[in-house]
Amino acid sequence: MTTTATHLDRHSPSPYRITPARILRSEWHKLRSLRSSWVTLASASALILAIGLLMGITYTSNGGDSDVDTVVLVLYGSLLAIPCIAVLGILMTAGEYATGMIRASLTAVPRRLPVLWAKAAVLAATVFSTMLVTSLLTFVLAQIWLQDTDQAASLSDPGVIGAIVGTAVGITLLSLIALGLGALIRSVPGAIGAYIGGVLIVPQILAALPYEVLKSAVAYFPTQAAAALGTATPSADDATTTGALLALGLWSSAILGCAALLLRRRDA
Numbered sequence: 511m512t513t514t515a516t517h518l519d520r521h522s523p524s525p526y527r528i529t530p531a532r533i534l535r536s537e538w539h540k541l542r543s544l545r546s547s548w549v550t551l552a553s554a555s556a557l558i559l560a561i562g563l564l565m566g567i568t569y570t571s572n573g574g575d576s577d578v579d580t581v582v583l584v585l586y587g588s589l590l591a592i593p594c595i596a597v598l599g600i601l602m603t604a605g606e607y608a609t610g611m612i613r614a615s616l617t618a619v620p621r622r623l624p625v626l627w628a629k630a631a632v633l634a635a636t637v638f639s640t641m642l643v644t645s646l647l648t649f650v651l652a653q654i655w656l657q658d659t660d661q662a663a664s665l666s667d668p669g670v671i672g673a674i675v676g677t678a679v680g681i682t683l684l685s686l687i688a689l690g691l692g693a694l695i696r697s698v699p700g701a702i703g704a705y706i707g708g709v710l711i712v713p714q715i716l717a718a719l720p721y722e723v724l725k726s727a728v729a730y731f732p733t734q735a736a737a738a739l740g741t742a743t744p745s746a747d748d749a750t751t752t753g754a755l756l757a758l759g760l761w762s763s764a765i766l767g768c769a770a771l772l773l774r775r776r777d778a
Contacts, residue, residue, distance in 0.1 A: 528618070528619055528624075530628070533619060533624050533625065534628045534632060536618075536628070537602075537625070537628040537629050537631075537632045538632050540602075540611075541602065541632055541633070541636060544601075546598075546601055546605075547598060547601070550594045550595065550597050550598040551594075551595075551598065551636070551637075551640055553591075553594045554591035554592075554594040554595050554640075554641070554644075555591070555641075555644040557587045557590045557594070558585060558587040558588055558641075558645065559647065559648050559651075561586055561587030561590070562584045562585060562586070562587055562648035562649070562651070562652045563648070563651060563652060565583055565584060565586060565652060566584065566651070566652030566653070566654065566655035566656050567655050569583070569655065569656060569659055569661060570659070571660045572660065575661075576661070578661075579673075579741050579742050579743050580656075580661050580663040580670070580742060581649065581663075581669075581670060581673040581674060581677070581740060581741065581742045582740065582742075583661060584648060584649050584652040584653075584656075585645055585648060585649065585674070585677050585740060587648075588641075588645070588677055588681060588740065591641075592681060592684055592733070592736075593706075593710075595637055595641075595681055595684065595685045595688070596684060596685060596687075596688035596705050597688070597702065598633070598688075599633055599637075599685040599686065599687075599688030599689035599691075599692060600691065600692035600698055600702055601692070601698065602632075602633055602689055602692065603626075603629060603689050603690075603692035603693040603696075603701075603769075604692035604693070604695060604696055604697055604698045604700075604701045605692070605698055607696040607697070608697070608698055622773050623770055623773065623774065626693060626766070626769060626770055626773055629689060630686055630689060630766060633685055633686065633689055634682050634685070637678075637681060637682045637685045638678050638679065638681075638682040641677065641678040641681045641682065642674070642675065642678040645674045645677050646665075649665070649670075649674055650665070663742075669741075669743060670742050672742070672751070673739075673740050673741055673742040674740075676738075676741075676751065677736075677739065677740035679739055679755070679758075680735070680736030680737070680739040680740055680754075680758065681736065683732075683736065683758040683761070683762045684709070684732055684733070684736055684758075684762075686762040686766060687705070687709065687732055687761055687765050688701070688705050688709075689766070689769075690762065690765035690766040690768070690769045691704050691705055691708075691769075693766075693769035693772075693773060694765070694768060694769045694772060709733060710733060713731040713732075713733060713734060716728050716731075725747075729747065729749045729754075730749050730753065730754070730757035731761075732757075732758060732761050734749070735749055735753075735754035735755075735757045735758045735761075736754070736758060738751065738753075738754040739751060739754050739755060739758070
C-alpha cells in the first residue's frame with residue numbers, strides 16, 4: 511500500500527510546479543497590484559491625451575506648425591510620456607532589488623531567466639496596449655478641432671495608422687530598454703540617471719557635434735528611432751521605418767541580453 515502511494519506521488523503533477531504561464535501570472539499580479547504602476551501609466555496616457563487635445567484646440571492654419579507631420583503634432587505628448595513609461599520599466603526590475611522582493615522571485619524560480627522574460631513580456635503587453643489605445647483616442651479626438659484646418663487627417667490617410675501603431679511600438683521598446691537598465695544597475699535612481707543620460711541626453715550632444723557621420727548614426731539611437739516610427743511622413747534625416755524598428759529591437763535585445771547574462775552570474 512505504501513509502495514503504491516509512493517509510486518503515484520512520483521508521477522502525479524505537483525500543484526506547485528513552475529510553468530511559464532504561472533510566472534507570467536505572477537509578474538502580472540505584481541504589476542497590477544502596485545499603485546505606482548497605475549500612476550505612471552495613467553500619467554503617461556494623460557500627458558498624451560491632454561497635450562494632443564491642447565494642440566488640436568489651439569491650432570490655427572498657416573501657423574508655425576503647418577509643416578509638422580499631423581501625427582507628430584497630435585501625439586507630441588508622447589515625448590513627455592516616455593520618461594513616465596521608462597520609470598515603470600525600471601521599477602519592475604530595480605524596484606524589486608530595492609525592496610528585496612527579488613530574492614523571493616528568484617527563490618521561487620531558481621532558473622532566474624524566466625523571471626526576466628516574464629517581466630519583459632508583461633511590461634511590453636501592458637505598455638503597447640495602453641499606448642495604442644491612448645494614441646488612437648487622442649488622434650481621433652484632436653481631429654474634431656483640426657478637421658477644418660490644414661492639419662486635417664483621418665485614420666485612412668496613408669501612413670497615419672502606421673505612425674500611430676509605430677508610436678506605441680517605439681514607446682514599448684524604450685520601456686524594455688529601461689527594464690533592462692534596471693536589471694543591470696539594480697538601483698532605481700541609478701537606472702533613471704543612466705536612462706536620462708544615456709538614452710535621452712547623449713544622442714542630443716552627439717547630434718550637435720559638427721560631424722555628419724555622428725548625425726547619421728544618431729538617427730538610429732533609441733529615442734530618435736522611436737520618433738521615426740511615429741511619423742507618417744518621415745523626413746530625409748529620419749531612419750527608415752524598417753531601419754528604426756531594427757535599431758530599436760537591437761538596442762532593447764542587447765540591453766536585455768546583458769541583463770540576462772549578469773542575472774545568471776550575480777547574487778541577488
